[in-house]
Amino acid sequence: MPELPTSPITVGVVDDQPLLVSAFVALIDNQPDLHVVGTAADGEQAVTLAARARPDVLLMDLRMPVLDGVEATRRIARAAPRPRILVLTTFNVDELVTGAIGAGARGFLLKDADPGVVLDGIRAVHRGEAVLDPAVTGHVVAALQQAPPPAAAELAGRLTARETEVLALVARGASNAEIAAELFIAETTVKTHIGNLLLKLAARDRVALVVLAHTMGLARPGTLPSLPRDGDPPSA
DSSP states (O other), X not given: OOOOOSSOEEEEEEOSOHHHHHHHHHHHHTXXXXXXXXXXXXXXXXXXHHHHHOOSEEEEOSSOSSXXXXXXXXHHHHSSSOXXXXXXXXXXXXXXXXXXXXXXXXXXXXXXXXXXXXXXXXHHHHTTOOEEOHHHHHHHHHHHHHSOOSOHHHHHTTSOHHHHHHXXXXXXXXXXXXXXXXXXXXXXXXXXXXXXXXXXXXXXXXXXXXXXXXXXXXXXXXXSOOOOOTTSOOOO
16 A cells, blocks of 8 residues: 555645535545645636645546636646646547647546546646546547647657657556666656657657657557666677
């Protein structure tokens, strides 16, 4: 069982459905390591909540009155300090999901996800990890393929073999520590590789890396290349 943080992770809940907000508040506040510091019913209220309560994580709906979740995410992401935003979405909001990626959201889950998945998602984005429900990822990739970024081959050509290996593991949801253990390299080296990936792929954050990895075909089991470990002699 992972060690609990010394102080609770503070959470804001943003949704225009009062019953759903109440359910999330009850779920979150029942956890010893999580605490709800405020709620909002639309995007404008979400911007105010983020500035006033400064939650660590903000659960964000996308379709809301007054101001939608994408624009609210964009405004919040421009402020400092800013919360990490975890979007709760449904199947019929593909265009908003892709917009939220560009706006700075750190993760996407379906609204009907298992409660444990939502709680784990909050903790994961707080740790700086990307959280993408597989169903959401498929819809995002399909939407991006209608107006694709640079071709997959061109993107792949920007990367070293080791960076490709790291990107494949990021796409599978591995943390920096897990990547380091898998590749037998230092966690600081993993951070360096991820920094290089962000620069080379012009990706805003880890979520964008995950989506790009899917478009490049690196997220499927068995696509991880077989490479020498750092420090091993090159093969003949």
